[in-house]
Amino acid sequence: MKEGVNPKNPEDNFLVPLYQKFPIKIVKGAGALIYDDIGREYIDLSGGYGVAIVGHANKSVADAVSDQAHKLITCHGSLYNDARESYLELLSRHLTGDLSRVYFSNSGAEANEAAIKFARKASGRKKLVAFSGSYHGKTLGALSTTWNQKYRKPFEPLIEGVQFVPFGNSEKAIEAIDAETAAVIVEPIQGESGIHISPPGFLQSLREATSKHNALLIFDEVQSGFGRTGKLWACQNWDVSPDIMTASKGIAGGIPFAFTAVTESISDVMKAGEHTSTFGGNPVACAAAKAALEFILSGGLLNNARERGEYFMRRLNQLKTYHPRTVREVRGLGLMLAAELKIPVKDIIIKGFDHNLVLLYAGLNVLRFLPPLVITREQIDLVVDRLGAIIGQVESAAPQAASSTPGLTGGG
Numbered sequence: 001m002k003e004g005v006n007p008k009n010p011e012d013n014f015l016v017p018l019y020q021k022f023p024i025k026i027v028k029g030a031g032a033l034i035y036d037d038i039g040r041e042y043i044d045l046s047g048g049y050g051v052a053i054v055g056h057a058n059k060s061v062a063d064a065v066s067d068q069a070h071k072l073i074t075c076h077g078s079l080y081n082d083a084r085e086s087y088l089e090l091l092s093r094h095l096t097g098d099l100s101r102v103y104f105s106n107s108g109a110e111a112n113e114a115a116i117k118f119a120r121k122a123s124g125r126k127k128l129v130a131f132s133g134s135y136h137g138k139t140l141g142a143l144s145t146t147w148n149q150k151y152r153k154p155f156e157p158l159i160e161g162v163q164f165v166p167f168g169n170s171e172k173a174i175e176a177i178d179a180e181t182a183a184v185i186v187e188p189i190q191g192e193s194g195i196h197i198s199p200p201g202f203l204q205s206l207r208e209a210t211s212k213h214n215a216l217l218i219f220d221e222v223q224s225g226f227g228r229t230g231k232l233w234a235c236q237n238w239d240v241s242p243d244i245m246t247a248s249k250g251i252a253g254g255i256p257f258a259f260t261a262v263t264e265s266i267s268d269v270m271k272a273g274e275h276t277s278t279f280g281g282n283p284v285a286c287a288a289a290k291a292a293l294e295f296i297l298s299g300g301l302l303n304n305a306r307e308r309g310e311y312f313m314r315r316l317n318q319l320k321t322y323h324p325r326t327v328r329e330v331r332g333l334g335l336m337l338a339a340e341l342k343i344p345v346k347d348i349i350i351k352g353f354d355h356n357l358v359l360l361y362a363g364l365n366v367l368r369f370l371p372p373l374v375i376t377r378e379q380i381d382l383v384v385d386r387l388g389a390i391i392g393q394v395e396s397a398a399p400q401a402a403s404s405t406p407g408l409t410g411g412g
């Protein structure tokens with residue numbers, strides 16, 4: 001969207017042009033709101049692509065970051081550290097199933113990179129099963145399990161042995177999982193490709209098929225984790241636990257951080273030095289993550305995700321009733337929602353800025369909603385009212401056919 005951006009913005013002059021840019025400059029945030037450099041207030045439905053789970057500039061996280069930064073900003077994983085220990089103590093009580101050891105890194109892709117390496121080492125096998133519509137990040141290993149050709153093609157060859165199966169198809173997945181399979185990697189709810197929820201029985205069948213063949217099951221909860229769906233981990237909605245789970249995005253109130261959680265038997269095969277990260281387990285990140293997790297658990301955020309998610313979904317369905325020509329489907333769980341439109345969402349997103357909304361897309365025609373879990377009902381009402389106004393404008397401007405603006409590109 002180059003035409004909308006101030007061409008003199010230093011970001012455009014100096015950054016490699018890899019991000020789809022929108023013409024606003026954000027300078028601060030509070031809860032579900034963000035503010036630009038001319039003081040305009042926006043409701044943030046993007047939440048930094050799902051990062052701002054505890055709200056922007058969350059006070060508990062900001063205080064924890066500040067306190068820790070004044071004490072110690074860096075401590076390599078080869079030395080013990082009190083902030084890391086204290087976060088591990090809390091996190092270990094909230095992992096699911098048999099997960100009992102974690103490896104710390106700094107982003108979702110890195111967490112998945114580690115998951116793939118751990119799975120190869122622990123299983124002694126190379127084959128991976130992933131799914132259509134999957135998004136696991138853009139580093140070469142993670143990218144190899146990411147489905148979208150647009151992200152893959154320019155960088156081939158990627159790592160070999162990845163087989164893609166239609167998401168949600170248990171039969172095809174069971175067929176693909178065999179004695180050569182190292183692991184199956186899956187998002188319990190696919191985010192980037194437009195909020196697709198695992199159908200009933202799907203994750204369970206992956207669990208059974210992987211166990212049967214001594215293959216590992218990896219859940220990528222980078223987007224769905226930390227309360228987004230109303231449970232701490234999305235997989236808990238289906239009562240299925242993985243052998244490896246990755247989390248990042250909302251983990252530390254916006255500070256870069258991630259973990260790869262594994263069972264004890266997987267942990268036991270890894271040797272010192274085989275996989276490390278200079279920043280992984282950084283004390284400031286650990287302090288932020290501890291404050292964020294405490295806030296999620298004691299601040300009622302799981303309940304918020306459930307109740308306000310249901311309310312938001314109901315209001316979006318009303319929008320669909322009023323605008324059947326534009327809204328095809330509303331779906332999601334908790335505050336991980338989507339409205340699939342019959343038109344490209346680009347125009348709607350651009351108009352959103354004029355209506356004080358920061359919207360997020362997922363592909364050509366899906367609006368994705370990943371607001372902070374502190375968003376209020378009143379804010380949700382405002383969002384739906386403003387969306388209704390925007391859609392009304394678009395419909396009256398194009399009384400016959402849908403517009404054919406080209407789509408957006410990004411990922412996350």
Ligand SMILES: *Cc1c(COP(=O)(O)O)cnc(C)c1O
Pocket residue numbers: 106107108109110112135136137138187191192220221222223224248249411412
């Ligand atoms: C965002 C995302 C990633 C990649 O995370 P980065 O921090 O951008 O590397 C991986 N998996 C899922 C499910 C994601 O939503």
